[in-house]
Amino acid sequence: MNPIPALRFVVRVALQNIVRNRGIAFASLLTVTLTLLGAGAAVGVVFALDKVLQQEESQASVLKVFMADHISFASALNLEHTLASEPNVQAASFENKDQAAAQASSTLGLGGALHVLETSGGGNPLPASINLHLKNIAAVTAINNQVSTSDLLFPGPHQTDYNKDVIPRVEHYILAAQLGGAILVAVVGAVALVIITISVRTAAFVRRQEIEIMKLVGATDWFVRWPFILEGMILGVISALLASGVLLGVGVAFGSGGSLALGVGVRLAVLISLGLILGGAVLGSFGSLVGIRRSLAT
Amino acid sequence: MSISTSPAPPRPQVAETTRPARHEPPIIVFQNVSKTYPNGATAIRDVSFTIPPRDFVFVVGASGAGKSTIIRLLIREETATKGHVLVEGQDLARLRRRHLPRLRRKMGIVFQDFKLLPTLTVAQNVAFAIQVTDPGRSHLKEKVGEALYIVGLEDKLNTFPTELSGGEQQRVAIARALVHRPRIFLADEPTGNLDPDAGWGIVQLLLQINHRGATVVMATHNREVVDLCRRRVLAMEGGGLIRDEQEGQYLKDGEANL
Numbered sequence: 001m002n003p004i005p006a007l008r009f010v011v012r013v014a015l016q017n018i019v020r021n022r023g024i025a026f027a028s029l030l031t032v033t034l035t036l037l038g039a040g041a042a043v044g045v046v047f048a049l050d051k052v053l054q055q056e057e058s059q060a061s062v063l064k065v066f067m068a069d070h071i072s073f074a075s076a077l078n079l080e081h082t083l084a085s086e087p088n089v090q091a092a093s094f095e096n097k098d099q100a101a102a103q104a105s106s107t108l109g110l111g112g113a114l115h116v117l118e119t120s121g122g123g124n125p126l127p128a129s130i131n132l133h134l135k136n137i138a139a140v141t142a143i144n145n146q147v148s149t150s151d152l153l154f155p156g157p158h159q160t161d162y163n164k165d166v167i168p169r170v171e172h173y174i175l176a177a178q179l180g181g182a183i184l185v186a187v188v189g190a191v192a193l194v195i196i197t198i199s200v201r202t203a204a205f206v207r208r209q210e211i212e213i214m215k216l217v218g219a220t221d222w223f224v225r226w227p228f229i230l231e232g233m234i235l236g237v238i239s240a241l242l243a244s245g246v247l248l249g250v251g252v253a254f255g256s257g258g259s260l261a262l263g264v265g266v267r268l269a270v271l272i273s274l275g276l277i278l279g280g281a282v283l284g285s286f287g288s289l290v291g292i293r294r295s296l297a298t
Numbered sequence: 299m300s301i302s303t304s305p306a307p308p309r310p311q312v313a314e315t316t317r318p319a320r321h322e323p324p325i326i327v328f329q330n331v332s333k334t335y336p337n338g339a340t341a342i343r344d345v346s347f348t349i350p351p352r353d354f355v356f357v358v359g360a361s362g363a364g365k366s367t368i369i370r371l372l373i374r375e376e377t378a379t380k381g382h383v384l385v386e387g388q389d390l391a392r393l394r395r396r397h398l399p400r401l402r403r404k405m406g407i408v409f410q411d412f413k414l415l416p417t418l419t420v421a422q423n424v425a426f427a428i429q430v431t432d433p434g435r436s437h438l439k440e441k442v443g444e445a446l447y448i449v450g451l452e453d454k455l456n457t458f459p460t461e462l463s464g465g466e467q468q469r470v471a472i473a474r475a476l477v478h479r480p481r482i483f484l485a486d487e488p489t490g491n492l493d494p495d496a497g498w499g500i501v502q503l504l505l506q507i508n509h510r511g512a513t514v515v516m517a518t519h520n521r522e523v524v525d526l527c528r529r530r531v532l533a534m535e536g537g538g539l540i541r542d543e544q545e546g547q548y549l550k551d552g553e554a555n556l
C-alpha cells in the first residue's frame with residue numbers, strides 16, 4: 001500500500017480549505033496569532049520575573065554567621081565543617097577579618113574609614129564569618145535558630161546577616177508570577193481553541209457534501225478527519241511563527257547587550273518560539289478534532 | 299450503450315430474469331424491524347423480509363411509507379429501534395463504528411439527487427470514491443474507466459456534472475457506486491428527478507448491474523417501471539409491509555391508487 005497519494009490528498013484538501021475559506025482562515029490566523037503573542041509575552045515576562053526573583057532568592061539564601069573575636073582558627077574551621085554537613089547547606093566558606101575588611105572596602109566603599117580606624121590603633125572592627133549558601137530560603141530560619149545558641153558566635157543582636165522580611169516577600173512574588181502567568185496562558189489558550197474550532201467547523205460545513213459522500217463510499221473517520229486536523233495544525237503553526245517573529249522583533253528592538261527585552265537570552269527565545277509552535281500545532285489539531293466532531297456524528 | 303438522447307432505450311423484457319439464489323443464505327434480512335426517529339415519528343413497524351443474493355427488489359409505497367428508512371437502515375445511517383437488520387449475516391446493530399467503512403464499501407448507493415461534486419469532472423467524481431477509501435489508489439484510471447464504460451459515459455471523462463443531463467448525472471453517480479464492485483446495490487428513488495426515458499435508462503442499468511451478480515434494492519414510486527419490470531415487490535404502507543410478491547406490481551388488483 002502506497003501512502004503517498006493519500007498524503008497528497010490530505011495536504012491538498014487542507015490547503016484548499018484554507019484558501020477557499022480564506023476569510024475565516026485569516027480571522028483565525030490573526031486571533032490565534034494575537035493569543036499566542038499574549039501567551040509568548042506572558043511566558044517571557046514570567047521568565048524574566050523568575051530570573052529577578054531567583055537572584056533575590058539566591059541573595060536571601062546566603063547566611064552570614066559572624067564569629068566571636070576570641071575563637072581560635074581551629075574551632076572556626078570545626079564550626080564551618082559542622083555547618084557544611086547540614087542537609088540544607090549547599091556550601092560553606094570561611095571569611096576572616098581581613099577578607100571582611102577587603103570586602104567592605106570594595107563593595108561598601110568603606111576602605112578609607114577602615115584605614116583610619118586601623119592606623120589609629122582601633123584595629124579591624126569587622127568580625128570573621130562563615131558564609132553559608134543554603135539550598136532554599138526556607139532553610140534560613142532553621143539554620144539561624146540552630147547557630148544562634150552557639151557561644152562561638154559574635155555576641156549581640158545581629159549575629160547573622162539576613163533580612164527576614166525578604167523571604168516571605170520573595171515567595172509571594174514567585175507564587176503570584178507563576179499563578180498569573182498560568183491563568184493568562186490558560187485563558188488565551190482557550191480563546192485560540194474556540195477560534196480554531198469555529199474555523200474548522202466552517203470548513204467542514206462548506207465541505208459537508210464531500211464529507212457525506214466520503215462516508216457513503218466507505219472512507220474511514222480518520223481519513224475524513226485528517227485534512228481538517230492538518231488545516232488546524234497549519235493555521236496554528238503559521239500563527240505561532242508570526243507570533244514568534246513579532247516577539248523576537250520587539251525583543252531585539254528593546255533589548256541590549258546581547259539580550260532581548262526583559263533580559264531574555266537567545267536560548268530562551270528559541271525555546272519560547274519552539275514552545276509556541278508546538279502549542280500552536282497542538283491547539284490547532286485539538287481545535288480541529290472538536291470542530292469536525294459534529295460532521296462525523298452520523 | 300448510449301442513452302443520452304432520444305430515441306428511448308429499449309424497455310426491458312419481462313422474460314429476462316436473473317437468478318436470485320434462494321438456496322443460498324439471504325444477503326439481507328429484516329427481522330421484525332421497527333424504527334422510531336428521535337422526534338417520536340415511527341417510520342416503519344415490525345417489518346420482516348429476506349432477500350437472497352442476486353435478487354432484484356422494488357420497495358414501493360406512498361410518500362412517507364418508510365421506503366427511505368429501509369435504505370437508511372441498510373447502510374446503517376440509522377439503527378433499528380426494535381428487531382434486527384442483517385447484511386451478509388452481520389447484525390448491523392452490533393457493527394462497530396470503525397467497521398462501518400467495510401460495510402459501505404460492500405454497497406453501492408445512489409439517490410434521487412445524484413450527490414455529485416460540482417467542482418470535479420465526471421472522472422474525478424468517480425475517482426473520488428477510490429481516493430478517499432484506498433490510500434494506495436491501485437489501478438485508479440482502469441477502475442474509473444471501467445465503471446464509466448459500464449454506465450456508457452466513457453466519452454465524458456472531463457465533463458463537469460452541470461454540463462450533463464439528469465440521466466447522465468445519475469449514471470455518473472452509479473459509476474461512482476460501482477468502483478468498489480459492490481455485492482449490494484441500493485437506489486433510493488433513482489428516477490425521481492428524471493424524465494421517463496432517462497428513468498428507463500437508469501432502471502435498465504440497474505437490471506444490468508443485477509445481471510452481473512449484484513443484489514439490487516430500489517425504492518421507488520415509479521408505477522410504470524415497477525409494473526413493466528415484473529420483479530419482486532415489497533409494498534409499504536404507513537410503515538408496515540403490506541405485500542411481498544415475486545413478479546409483483548405496483549398496485550394489487552383492486553388496491554386504491556396511491
Ligand SMILES: Nc1ncnc2c1ncn2[C@@H]1O[C@H](COP(=O)(O)OP(=O)(O)OP(=O)(O)O)[C@@H](O)[C@H]1O
Nearest residue numbers: 335337339340341360361362363364365366367368
Ligand atoms: N430523520 C427523520 N426524523 C424524523 N422523522 C423522519 C425522519 N426521516 C423520516 N421520518 C418520518 O418517517 C416516515 C417515513 O419516512 P421515509 O423517508 O422513510 O419515507 P419514504 O417512503 O421514503 O417517503 P418518500 O417517498 O417521500 O421519500 C415519514 O413519516 C417521515 O416523516
Ligand SMILES: [Mg+2]
Nearest residue numbers: 365366367487
Ligand atoms: Mg424517501
